Amino acid sequence: MRIDIISVLPELLQSPMQHSIMKRAQEKKLLEVQIHNLRQWAVNEYGQVDDYQYGGGAGMVMMCQPLAKVIEQLSAERKYDEVIYLTPDGEMLDQKIANTLSLKENIIMICGHYKGIDERIREHFVTKEISIGDFVLTGGEIPAMLITDAVTRLLPGVITEGATEDESFSERDGQSLLEYPHYTKPRIYENHEVPQVLLNGDHKKIAEWRKEQAIKITKKVRPDLLNH
Numbered sequence: 001m002r003i004d005i006i007s008v009l010p011e012l013l014q015s016p017m018q019h020s021i022m023k024r025a026q027e028k029k030l031l032e033v034q035i036h037n038l039r040q041w042a043v044n045e046y047g048q049v050d051d052y053q054y055g056g057g058a059g060m061v062m063m064c065q066p067l068a069k070v071i072e073q074l075s076a077e078r079k080y081d082e083v084i085y086l087t088p089d090g091e092m093l094d095q096k097i098a099n100t101l102s103l104k105e106n107i108i109m110i111c112g113h114y115k116g117i118d119e120r121i122r123e124h125f126v127t128k129e130i131s132i133g134d135f136v137l138t139g140g141e142i143p144a145m146l147i148t149d150a151v152t153r154l155l156p157g158v159i160t161e162g163a164t165e166d167e168s169f170s171e172r173d174g175q176s177l178l179e180y181p182h183y184t185k186p187r188i189y190e191n192h193e194v195p196q197v198l199l200n201g202d203h204k205k206i207a208e209w210r211k212e213q214a215i216k217i218t219k220k221v222r223p224d225l226l227n228h
């Protein structure tokens, strides 16, 4: 999968891509991330990519021309499945969206700044708009990283097979549950023991216990998931 990220602050995106699973996925050639500095397509030699908004009011707006140019240039090189704009008024990110995106071959993500981007880019180039929550961030870089992380771990071969199956929000028996609790050594930690069922090697009983726990925690903290 290839992800192209368009940003005015490319430095912000570097570090997360150079560690852990996202780094390994790139080394294994399962993921390619290309970060583009929008200022390379600026409208003048001063690197201008934003301007005052029509109608007045505080805050700059990211201009059409640089964004259109970079999207057109990339689209001439390969076909993109989605051109995504990260925005608070987009569709709320969830595991389902991450799953769908992980099946795509090439996607572009646009990181907004200031008041956001000129509406005409949204109308004519953007195919999907995603929000990461009901709050306003300074820019789209953290949402872009977050989506890249959520999608990367779903790419076949990135994580040990089966490791994502029981995870929170994954569909199991038609239900979306949170994950059950986990324990590791020592067996007794300051008088707190690991549940006996996990120690007896009875895989059927362990699976039943984990399912019960997953339902219990989901009912307690996210009953809305069970109602779906």
Ligand SMILES: C[S@@+](CC[C@H](N)C(=O)[O-])C[C@H]1O[C@@H](n2cnc3c(N)ncnc32)[C@H](O)[C@@H]1O
Residues within 6 Å of the ligand: 085, 086, 087, 088, 089, 110, 111, 112, 113, 114, 115, 116, 117, 130, 131, 132, 133, 134, 135, 136, 137, 138, 139, 140, 141, 143
């Ligand atoms: C200060 S915000 C603009 C907020 C916009 N004026 C509004 O009120 O909806 C600047 C940029 O940060 C990104 N951003 C902020 N909050 C976000 C969120 N919850 N989800 C996704 N992107 C977000 C977007 O790319 C946005 O263009």
